[in-house]
Amino acid sequence: MSQKPYSLAGKRHEKLEARQKATGRLKYTGDIRLPDMLHCRILRSPHANAIVKSVDTTEAMKVPGVVDIITYDDVPKILSMHQFLHVPEVMYYDSYLLERHVRHVGDRVAAVAAESIEAAEEALRKVVVDYEVLPAAVTMEQALAGEAPRIHEEARRGTDLVEIEGNVFEKVDVSIGDVERGFAEADYVIERSYNTSKPNPAPMERACVVCAPRSDGRLDVWATAQGIHAMRMNIAHSLGVPVSHLNCHRMFLGGSFGAHIHTGFIENICAFLAFRTGRPVRGEKTREEMFLAYGRHPMKVTVKAGFKKDGTMTALHSDTTDDTGSYAFSGSSKMMLTSGFTLSMYKCPNLRMTGRSIYTNTPPLSAMRGAGNPQASWAVESLMDEAAEALGIDPIALRLRNNLGVGDTFYGQGPKVISTIRSCGTPELLEKGSRLIGWEKRGNGYAPYPDRPWIRRGIGMARGFHTSGCGSEKPNRFIMDFSGAFIKMNEDGTAQLMNAAADCGGGNISTYATLIAETIGLRYSDVIVNGGDTDTTPFDGVTHASRGLYGAGQPVVACAEDIRQQLLEWASRAFRCGPEDLEIHQGRVYRHFKPEDSMTVSEVVLLGQARGWGNIMAHSTVRPTACPPHFVVIFLEVEVDTRTGRVDVTRAISGVDTGTIINRNNVEGQAAGGLHMGLGFGLMEDTLFDAATGRPLNANFADYKMLTTLDMPPVEIVFADTFEPTGPLGSKAIGEGVTNPVAPAVANAIYNACGVRIRDLPCTPERVFREIKKARI
Amino acid sequence: MKMTVTVNGRKRTVDVAPLARLLDVLRDGLALKGTKEGCGDGECGACAILLDGLLVNACCVPAIQATGRAVVTIEGLAEAGEGRPEPDRLQQAFVDEGAVHCGFCTPGMIMASRALLEERPHPSESEIRVGLSGSLCRCTGYGTIVAAVAKAAGEGYPERPLPWKSGGGERPLFSPDEAERFFVPESLDEALAILHRHPDATVLAGTTDLLPDMKKGRAAPERAIDLLRVPELKGIACDGSVIRIGACTTNGEIIRSPLLRERLPVLVDAASHSGAPAIQNRATLGGNVANASGAADHLVLLLALGASVTVASVRGERTLPLEDFVVAYRKTACEPGELIREIVIPLPPEGSLQKWIKRGSRQALTLSRVSLAFHLEREGERIKVFRLAAGSMSPVPLRLTETERAVTGRTITVETARLAAETARSEIHPRKSPDYRRAITANLVRRFFEELI
Ligand SMILES: Cc1cc2nc3c(=O)[nH]c(=O)nc-3n(C[C@H](O)[C@H](O)[C@H](O)COP(=O)(O)OP(=O)(O)OC[C@H]3O[C@@H](n4cnc5c(N)ncnc54)[C@H](O)[C@@H]3O)c2cc1C
Ligand code: FES
């Protein structure tokens, strides 16, 4: 179905706050300073696995300016969770604010509150800790070895104690159809293992929190959070206070990409210190600390797939080992998602997913852009190219033959979140993208420069998707997904939205303004979106799973529609006609057949006020009943220097099926930015730890590399002409799909360029070079 | 200390520690929160500002050196512009092109763009990309940012050059305790006399190594001497058969030097591939040499060029070949009381060839994984003089003398290329990733000769 003619949707709109950002006036969390404010710093373990036998704070307390120091002995003995995405029964509780058993280098031993950062740091140096150092399991192999140290004694899933066997804390085995029969029916069976790395979300803004006691005994919290209601639940739970004792404020985020999908401990610790000291407490992570609590789960994914000679897939079995680090920030969900997404990659009657999640003595990981999908895509999209070659079928043809499209079942967040696909732009994007890149003409090991025959050029592609939120036809027992909104009309004809969905930079807050203006018939500039806090907004799921527009936008549209009806009803009283005879356009109400009869929306509101008709306001809460996949197709051209292994990406095409485009600026930015992060995953980004000590080896921007302007190719973006019937104005998501298939497109292009298949991420020059040597090209 | 600094055209005086980062002075001392901190290591450009008209990262500038100078921050751009209400044309171009996502990189990006457009009013796309190569953005993939800069340039931005390119020249006012520990000499004699009295003092040049080290807790100078106000340590001059470069000459000055572009372009090449513009405007040649690190780019090149180092103290000056000056990792032949005064580079003879190759994990802002510098003189068909230096393979850069000897006197053939490559391969002993580094070193050496055949 084609995009509908809208008056605002589909155009470019300046973000509501863009000028404030461009002039440096927008206040981010880190810019808040309050009178009498204390600064918090955390004492972190130098050992990967150790028992804190004693902590002596005597000398540290003497440092001038030090107000409070807390250790394990002081914190509430409440096992805590980190996210608030999942239904309580599947949530993991495995940490305290500060630990007696520290489980990774950088784990939390004590926290200081002082008048200045310098005093706090001086105090940290004076705290004396006696550790009993234990053997550590830094790598997956070490954690799974027979005599591996036990990383957790106690963890709960909901109210149940989790059985942790050899550091494996959850296993899954789900079948759909009969894979054994599927493999028996196949003419060709392929099985390969692929490994992924551990990139960091690395938002430019570092995590920050300011907690300030209020005169009513409650606490105001400003923090970098992807969900203020979720954060409030977490902090309240870990401190053992009622949620209403906290008022968490929505802040614009300087990026997130999964870094702020959970509380990363400083939020709870600063809240605790603020209650204890009765003073505002600020904590901000250093860039090094940003590497001690976030990152994409590294996984080993083994995929076995069976095909008929003509390419029809008969069976697919994926087996996943997932390293969550030392705390299960997202429970076992990343493993469930990676496995689950392999089920939705292609149309296949016989599917099986097996997997396990393990603890290691490394920093806890979380969802990072794509939440399990980049790992699944890396495996399956690499395998599809390997299978295509073996079958003698063009890689695009093989994908089209097994395309999962309209009417097919889609598993949005593992096997429990089920929805039916109602829009799919993949075939269109494959067609457009292959034409643009010149797919038909791609060679094999093509050497474009006669004077430099060692440079080989290749073209590769991959297709992928991500979910739009976590809605399923029936409420599922896995993940929460609903949103709320209030809208009221002001006397000057402006509409004011109160909701809680975080804007991580993607621009969803501005998108709500477009939805409201479009639905009511206002100008874009007539909409105001409140800062918002948990006191004045209804609960909203976290801005994750690419749900910022698709999920949180649904109650916004519902409210706007309600407001439109109310305005028309009031105007109809003024015009003495039926509401159906009226329409609202650009902030004015017109009569259909007498356009000279019109009044402004402001006049309608003022009239109602003068007559005592009351307020024009609406509220809505919506649980989405679908999670439509937004499909993405990536085409890349690379040049491989076979003498050094360096890979330059020379062309990049991102084809996106996002349904109705609401704000073109935002979707283009997401597509190009997603490609940037995907190339980082494919080519260079990885956090490294010393396998013996667990010390981070590149926890800073000098050693952790992402692509600069000079590494990043220009991105050609194409959109599919689709309309998603379940989405706000026909839209679906974009934020994560645009990253998911990029890395396998890199590997597939490298293969086309020089015939080496990279199965372990990232495709660094060293790794590519090693494979080239092995293949002796 | 009391620091007076001209910020966005206004004189401001604040009380700060001498080695406080300018970034903190701006954000906390002057409540100008538009300048952001992403890393504190000079690696992200979120804190970029203009200092005396040049792009620098405020996290790598100590207050003592910013005193008396002119700072322009994101908040000042509109005021510096055409007198229109905020935002200015460049800022609006970022807004219009959708280049503002989370916005956290935006102030730094805009300052880098302004600096670029001051110098190059009509940049090409690749010049824009180079100009912004030290500014990381995690959201946009850079395309819209590049487009915004091109748009502003197309609109004739900036209509007027930046008005605030120099400050009032004020000196820091130290407390009595600080006055015993921090010094801002204004002549070489004064600097040497202070260093003589306080041989333990740390000298401050561009501080691109020092400030990140302090943040990491690897350095905590008790005493410090600012060298940037010493005129004798600046400057690039051709003196008979040598080029003399003052120790405090920055990479930016090297890149902009017409003399070097003509007579020693290889040094310009190395300088422009070291760090990114905001770092180049601070990083000095002397600092790079003083660091004596295996990954210091200029050291490698200077070895191949046969450079020497002149050090000075109250006792006088002495000049040493670079090989003798760099003693070990992070250790130089500088005696207590001595500092590097200048680097002396023999002018390469007519017809000779110099080449510098660096391979890192990415194109900009990358420390070398392998760097090689070549100097070659021919006599007829034969190689008369060949010098080859390698970096990042060892604690300090090395001359590959066996390789040099192996090819000297030979003609340049495929066989020579192979011999050079194989000798180089066996001559280096990198600790990390040895096989890879050996192999690509060999390949790069081979390529150097093959390209000459
Ligand atoms: C983001 C970033 C990227 C970088 N990229 C590169 C790169 O690509 N290649 C590279 O080689 N380096 C790079 N560096 C390192 C650094 O910029 C260079 O080594 C630079 O040349 C150091 O000079 P400086 O003036 O900043 O030194 P400073 O930090 O001021 O000084 C460094 C050391 O040298 C001493 N010193 C300085 N001047 C003298 C003197 N005249 N006499 C005696 N001792 C002196 C100081 O006391 C100090 O111990 C990078 C740094 C950063 C932050
Ligand atoms: S904060 Fe990153 S360069 Fe200064």
Ligand code: FES
């Ligand atoms: S806009 Fe977010 S980092 Fe650039």
